[in-house]
Amino acid sequence: MSFDRLIKKIIETKNPSVAGLDPRLEYVPEYITKAAFEKHGVTLKAAAEAILTFNKALIDELYDIVPAIKPQAAYYEMYGWEGVRVLTETISYAQSKGMYVMTDGKRNDIGATMDAYASAHLGKVNVGDKTFEPFGADALTVNGYLGTDGIDPLLKICKAQDKGIFVLAKTSNPSSGELQDKCIDGTPIYAVMGDMCEKWGEDTIGEYGYSAVGAVVGATYPEQLTELRKRLPHTMFLVPGYGAQGGGAEGLKVAFDENGLGAIVNSSRAIMCAYKKEDCLETDFAKAARREAIRMREDIVRVTGLSK
Amino acid sequence: MSFDRLIKKIIETKNPSVAGLDPRLEYVPEYITKAAFEKHGVTLKAAAEAILTFNKALIDELYDIVPAIKPQAAYYEMYGWEGVRVLTETISYAQSKGMYVMTDGKRNDIGATMDAYASAHLGKVNVGDKTFEPFGADALTVNGYLGTDGIDPLLKICKAQDKGIFVLAKTSNPSSGELQDKCIDGTPIYAVMGDMCEKWGEDTIGEYGYSAVGAVVGATYPEQLTELRKRLPHTMFLVPGYGAQGGGAEGLKVAFDENGLGAIVNSSRAIMCAYKKEDCLETDFAKAARREAIRMREDIVRVTGLSK
Numbered sequence: 001m002s003f004d005r006l007i008k009k010i011i012e013t014k015n016p017s018v019a020g021l022d023p024r025l026e027y028v029p030e031y032i033t034k035a036a037f038e039k040h041g042v043t044l045k046a047a048a049e050a051i052l053t054f055n056k057a058l059i060d061e062l063y064d065i066v067p068a069i070k071p072q073a074a075y076y077e078m079y080g081w082e083g084v085r086v087l088t089e090t091i092s093y094a095q096s097k098g099m100y101v102m103t104d105g106k107r108n109d110i111g112a113t114m115d116a117y118a119s120a121h122l123g124k125v126n127v128g129d130k131t132f133e134p135f136g137a138d139a140l141t142v143n144g145y146l147g148t149d150g151i152d153p154l155l156k157i158c159k160a161q162d163k164g165i166f167v168l169a170k171t172s173n174p175s176s177g178e179l180q181d182k183c184i185d186g187t188p189i190y191a192v193m194g195d196m197c198e199k200w201g202e203d204t205i206g207e208y209g210y211s212a213v214g215a216v217v218g219a220t221y222p223e224q225l226t227e228l229r230k231r232l233p234h235t236m237f238l239v240p241g242y243g244a245q246g247g248g249a250e251g252l253k254v255a256f257d258e259n260g261l262g263a264i265v266n267s268s269r270a271i272m273c274a275y276k277k278e279d280c281l282e283t284d285f286a287k288a289a290r291r292e293a294i295r296m297r298e299d300i301v302r303v304t305g306l307s308k
Numbered sequence: 309m310s311f312d313r314l315i316k317k318i319i320e321t322k323n324p325s326v327a328g329l330d331p332r333l334e335y336v337p338e339y340i341t342k343a344a345f346e347k348h349g350v351t352l353k354a355a356a357e358a359i360l361t362f363n364k365a366l367i368d369e370l371y372d373i374v375p376a377i378k379p380q381a382a383y384y385e386m387y388g389w390e391g392v393r394v395l396t397e398t399i400s401y402a403q404s405k406g407m408y409v410m411t412d413g414k415r416n417d418i419g420a421t422m423d424a425y426a427s428a429h430l431g432k433v434n435v436g437d438k439t440f441e442p443f444g445a446d447a448l449t450v451n452g453y454l455g456t457d458g459i460d461p462l463l464k465i466c467k468a469q470d471k472g473i474f475v476l477a478k479t480s481n482p483s484s485g486e487l488q489d490k491c492i493d494g495t496p497i498y499a500v501m502g503d504m505c506e507k508w509g510e511d512t513i514g515e516y517g518y519s520a521v522g523a524v525v526g527a528t529y530p531e532q533l534t535e536l537r538k539r540l541p542h543t544m545f546l547v548p549g550y551g552a553q554g555g556g557a558e559g560l561k562v563a564f565d566e567n568g569l570g571a572i573v574n575s576s577r578a579i580m581c582a583y584k585k586e587d588c589l590e591t592d593f594a595k596a597a598r599r600e601a602i603r604m605r606e607d608i609v610r611v612t613g614l615s616k
Contacts, residue, residue, distance in 0.1 A: 080442035134388035147483030175455030
């Protein structure tokens, strides 16, 4: 009922980073896509199967050195329900290898509807006399614009089933400030949202001092990252914007506490497409991803000090 | 590239309301669920198939009197990828009957990821040398917390393919005010978000004066509804909170312009579960839904004056 499970994995792998699995079909090596087309025709099913093959090979090379994956729901929905099927299979495959899975869905709604999302992505659903875990992720990103009504159904499941959520506070994109930087009585909205995260999480604090309610805070805004780390002592941060989005490791130190914990840094394209940058054989794509994941771990840990 | 297609349907059916298809399995008559269990076992697939049967029967009774359906993505994701498959089939079935379909997904993300959501739900996706419409809805609800970066990819598709979006402004739930009512330099956030909708939509205004960028404004807050209607002359409103959530038709007048246009009112449970309230035969559930939809149309139009 906190982020302890994730933090233990981070300590075990000495790696406060998460591999974002955002598999556009263009990222998948051609020989995999070609084989899928041969088997299933040029269809959404073929696209989905190619992505699944790609994901599994990446997971096989990452699970012992990276604590978690973060599949981005949009890239699965993009290939229709076949894509969503492959999201489910990706989640369970990663978990079968011991990885922690955070679905990046930024879901939001109220009451019974949010309850449906929470049951779908983190919890269980009853059908007749049976119980199913439709997606079964360990954590979910959510959007808090609707207030407590949209968060309570998630908290119930976080507590009952030891899951977590990350609420958008300060996102990494250029226009994030249009709303998030505006001030309410002198406090920027990203900090107001952060304060709500502290409050929502207050009775789920685990042994490392962090609750089950984390916040998304972009690496691209180091000043806000610094401010929020001080302001939100019990809130675990999910930090996008490292690597492909431009943020470097130096600016990341401020996201972490004095033990090198309290944050997990995402990298998606740099890991998935490492083989394109390295100019190695397509068939070595997963090894290239592993090399990039190790480089990233060293780059981050050098700054955060977790390995000491 | 505006909401003209939807508005024409509203005028044609003389009905500014939308049937929310949020099919929890408990809402589906038992004889349908039982038949699905017999065919597919007690599985997520059976749940999804039962929901599809339910949805199709409702659409058959509603398509000539209700302009649009609004399937809520959460209730499909709740039954896993089989549920999502049935969302796809529900959308295309309703469209085959001439209905306008707005997927209620409250999606939000940035850049390439939002582009993936936009392509998934409203647009097209290339696979090899072919093009697919993964979900193919006519409109999508979205959350604007991330600013313009999260809206631009949608606008591109709205313009190219004559689709629309509804951005959350003032939601109908009790805690919506926690963030949305807070003021930025004297202006509440829901109005700031509304102003952004006007701006985002400014070059997509159609023949009825409304752009392709609508706003979600709850019926449960008539004061804010009045204020926003005046403030946002080119923004079509999607109004939840009528019926089951407690708002009545009297308070709805303020959502509409002098022609009885500019808003569409949602009702979900009251229509889907009309047969439970009426205490009629389970097998008459779709006829009961039709009766409730007609009652609702009359209740609303009496106030808005569209039928005159």
